[in-house]
Each structure stands twice: as C-alpha cells, then as structure tokens.
Amino acid sequence: MISIVAVEGIQELEEGDDLAAFVAERAELEDGDVVVVAQKAVSKIEGRVVRLDDVVPSERARELAGGTDPRRLEVILQESVRLVRTRPPLVISETRHGFVCASAGVDQSNAPEAGMLVLLPVDPDASAARLRDGLRERTGRFVGVIVADSFGRAWRQGTTDVAVGAAGVRVLLDLHGERDRVGYELHATVIALADEIAGAAQLVMGKLDGVPVAVVRGLDVAGEESARDLVMPADRDLFR
C-alpha cells in the first residue's frame, strides 16, 4: 500500500525560511518516505522571484506577448535557452536545466505578492538534496525528496505534476531486459517513477490550498538519480 499525506500548517513561505524545520515539525517521517515539495515553495525560500516593475521588455518580448504584459515574456525569454513553439502569448521553451515546458516554468500564480513572478530554482536537484539533508539532520530519517512542478503535455489537456528536482530517489524504473509472464522482453518499458510520484502527491496538495509539501509512504525507490535524467536526450527526441 502507498499512502500520500499532505503536510498541513506550513505558512506562506519567505526567502530564507528553513523548510526542513517546518516539515520536520509537522510530519512524522519514516525511513524510505518520499517528501514531495512544490517548486514554488522552494523557489520562494531561495529568492527566485522577480518583480515585474524591475523588468524592461525587449522588442522580442513585445512580439511574443500578444497584447499581454511584455515584461512577463521578457522574463520567460531570459529563462529559456531555446524556444520550441510560440503562439502569442503562449511560449513552450527549453529552460537552462533542459526541461521543455510552458513559460520556461515562470509563474505568476502563488507569487509572494501581485506583480511578482516565481522562477524555477537554479538547481532543483541541489534544492532537493538540501531539504533531504536538512530532514536527516532534524529527524534522523533517510528520506527521498522530489521537487515538483505542474507541466502541460503535448496532445493532452491539463497539467500533471512532474519531478524537476530529486535527491535520494530513483527517477526512472528501467525494465530493459526483464521479461513478462509470456517471456516477451519489455524492451520499451522505462517508467518515469518520479513523475508519477510527483503527480500522485499533487492529488493531495491542490493548488489553492497552498499546501506545499506531501509525504508519500510505501514506495521502494531509494537511490540517487537526477531529475534531469527525466529529460529526453536530444538524439532520441522526435519533438525538439
């Protein structure tokens, strides 16, 4: 059995807050638990926010804005290394981490105040590792941590949460070479474990409730892989 529990009672987070302390106070962790934390919570405590008033939009940002606030598009361009698709004001791009997502992960909702944008962490794996280490110090428990963000998908409506940062967990379950019950090699079967865990946690975290952390128990996924392993390598990507 797997259980997923929201960690409630964490107040609105601010730059410099000690998230590990907040979680350790409010959750009874066990070894092997996976702590899923919303990217926005991590970004806020790491100060990855931009005030729109401080942004001067370029001509390109104005073109892409399609009548919306060009300063937001300017920030998206600055967070992107490559544009994949654009239909103003919609931008799908590749971030410097390699993630392909809408708006380069730049988000206006749940910002600390109106007029602010929240960016992805600079190194979400490192963010996950800091929380993992902080939880080990405070609780003595060996847990995994996933930093989750809501991504849209090609061809499908709606977002699902996926892992943008990971520490102490396997992110892919590779069944290459294993055989199913009739002996057929499951050569195409690699499961995006960490993305499924992030999506599962999202089911209890919600968007509006402001619950930024959930604990998933009953998995057996301890390991050490980077969330960047979830990015399709360029040579295998049919949709670049």
Add this chain to the structure above:
Amino acid sequence: MISIVAVEGIQELEEGDDLAAFVAERAELEDGDVVVVAQKAVSKIEGRVVRLDDVVPSERARELAGGTDPRRLEVILQESVRLVRTRPPLVISETRHGFVCASAGVDQSNAPEAGMLVLLPVDPDASAARLRDGLRERTGRFVGVIVADSFGRAWRQGTTDVAVGAAGVRVLLDLHGERDRVGYELHATVIALADEIAGAAQLVMGKLDGVPVAVVRGLDVAGEESARDLVMPADRDLFR
C-alpha cells in the same frame, strides 16, 4: 490522506472473463473509491488481441518497420487515423479515439501468448462504465473507474500511466476563475486529475507483477466525464 492498494490474486485474464466479479471478490470497496484497471486487462477480456500470423503487412508497414516485424507495424497503421512522427520502427500516431501515443497503443508485452498483440479497447469509456456498473451490482458501492495505459511523453523519458477510459469520475479539475492567496487568477490551471490518478495507481501495479487493478481511496472526484476530454482539442494543440 490518499491510499493506493493493489488488488492481488487476479489470475491471467482471458476473453470473456468477468473482471467486476474478480475485483469484487478481492477488494473491500467503499463509496467514492476509484478503481484503476490496466488497459491490457480490459483489452484481453474484450478480445482486443491480434495474432501476428493473421496479419499481412502492407508496403508502408514494411517501410516503417525498419527491419523489425512489419506485421506489427501493419496493425499499428490499422489502429491509427494519423501519423504524428515516425522514425522506423518508432511510430507516434493518433488513434481513432483521438489519443496521440506510441504505436497507437498496440502492445506486445503482456500479451496472452507470444505472437499476439494487444490493442486498445474500442471504447475505453464504455469499458470503464461496464466495470463501474458491474461493481455496483456486486458490491452496492458507487465507485469511479479509470482505464489506464502507459504513454510516453514528448521531451521526457519514460512512460507515465494516463487515463484512456473513465466512468464515474471527473477527469479534469478546472480552476479557471478561482483565485490564489494573493488574488491572482489561476487562469492557466487545469489539472489532469485522472492522469495523475492513473499514474499514482501504476506505482503499486508495476509491469511485471501482472497486477492489473488498484484501488485509490480518499479522493473526492466523483463526476461523469470522458477520458477523451483529456485530449487536447486540435485548435489548441501546438504539436499536431
């Protein structure tokens, strides 16, 4: 809290098997539970399998096979209404249901025997509704049902399970017009609930264990939407 429990002890399924009876015997259902069933289990009991020996490949199938078995590609072509990307022997296509996925959902692993291919159900929502109704008859419980399949994603490695059929559940959680804690309208936020539920269930079902059913408890998702609502409408799809 959400819990996810695998329904164990279901033998290899065959055409005509009464899946509702098997599940009712092995799970203590409660109202509001969501029963997630692997697409392959549904397809097998519905007889949606093809014997490779009965398939005569076309020239186009040979081209797309890239040296692999062209009969498999022929079946994929027959299940497709539009090819989205091809790199022999890899085909991403749109199925007659509207789903965009690898191999039109045609799968060789976990087939009843070697030399067989398993196709998607003809109408996966109807399959879900039959199981939902069968469970209600046998248990008196009002549950939701999701038929799940493992889909690859653009730009990301690994598959996640998504909903290809649904009955008795909402599949999308639309937060349009709701406001977050600083009053910013979450206008881009539609959550693909049923896909996240399918992915969460996959975490206990595995691939090799042959566990085709899981029960997700603690959600509040009763409703009536089609899994086809998870398909991005053509006019909004940047990746057709």
